[in-house]
Amino acid sequence: MTETPSTVPLEKIPQHVAIIMDGNGRWALQRGLPRLAGHKAGTENLRRVIRASVELGVKYLTIYAFSTENWGRPPEEVKGLMYILEDVIDRELNELHKEGVQLRHIGRLERLAPSLQEKVLDAIEVTKNNSRLILNIAFNYGGRDEIVQAIQRIIKDGVPPENVTDKLVGQYLYTVGVPDPDLIIRTSGELRVSNFLIWQAAYSEWYITPTFWPDFDKEEYRRALETFAHRDRRYGKVTSGELQETNA
């Protein structure tokens, strides 16, 4: 594995990076290729970004691979994306396992083919003790769906209303135990959330780039992390510097 020299001090590396890997279709269109060729190139890029995340010291990486709305795409594209997930597990699992990557899934598994569900569950089981990088694959994932399911389970569990806190809701989400994303990257320039981690993103920083996902290379990844390192995260408050001035 080649080392990615980082100019970002380790303590400024975001603990959790989430990515909306957008622009595969347009990348393909620009080259006169079918959309699926864009998704394949996007998958190759994903391999590189996972490796770079391990090298840079990112602890959690969440990738948006298939949304609950993506079922509305042409059937051959949906089939192709299912096949890609299967193929990624078949071809990459050993290597990811060796590198200490723990695979997790967020979203609804039940609509996927039973053989694919089994494969996903098996990959989760095989890698469950790894801790170098937690890779959350959002597949058949929707943020609203996640929140609706959480509400349903909270009601089913008979939780009294006064016990429903922000912390409790977090415990009913797919991401239970995972810190909220510090940085969300969206490629291809669209300025929207697209139903991705809508609860967890409350105070995430965003990095939006016009680059299409297959072209989002290590260099730009590093730039995104550098930009993040210079952000002043105030969580709705004021900076400590401003506080000192006010108190002076």
Ligand code: FPP
């Ligand atoms: C958005 O680009 C991308 C997706 C809907 C799929 C992302 C999937 C991958 C990168 C492959 C990796 C997948 C797995 C399962 C590990 P778009 O098709 O919306 O692009 P466009 O906006 O240019 O049309």
